[in-house]
Amino acid sequence: xxxxxxxxxxxxKAIPQQDLADGFGAVYLPYALAKKYxxxxxxxxxxxxxxxxxxxxxPLSGVTRRHHID
Numbered sequence: 001x002x003x004x005x006x007x008x009x010x011x012x013k014a015i016p017q018q019d020l021a022d023g024f025g026a027v028y029l030p031y032a033l034a035k036k037y038x039x040x041x042x043x044x045x046x047x048x049x050x051x052x053x054x055x056x057x058x059p060l061s062g063v064t065r066r067h068h069i070d
Contacts, residue, residue: 009049015066016047024055024064 019025026041
């Protein structure tokens with residue numbers, strides 16, 4: 001199981017890196033976390049393990065970002 005998960009994480013790690021290079025890549029964090037850790041929304045540790053295939057507009061903030069899959 002671990003090799004499968006490690007392989008998956010290695011593949012999806014490239015997604016937020018590319019999103020950041022394109023000017024996106026920040027994940028939604030609740031206000032208290034976003035305030036306490038202002039750079040966390042762009043760090044790998046906060047990115048989704050199962051990211052959506054495409055970017056979308058966050059309906060609450062109007063920010064374009066990648067969400068997790070449903």
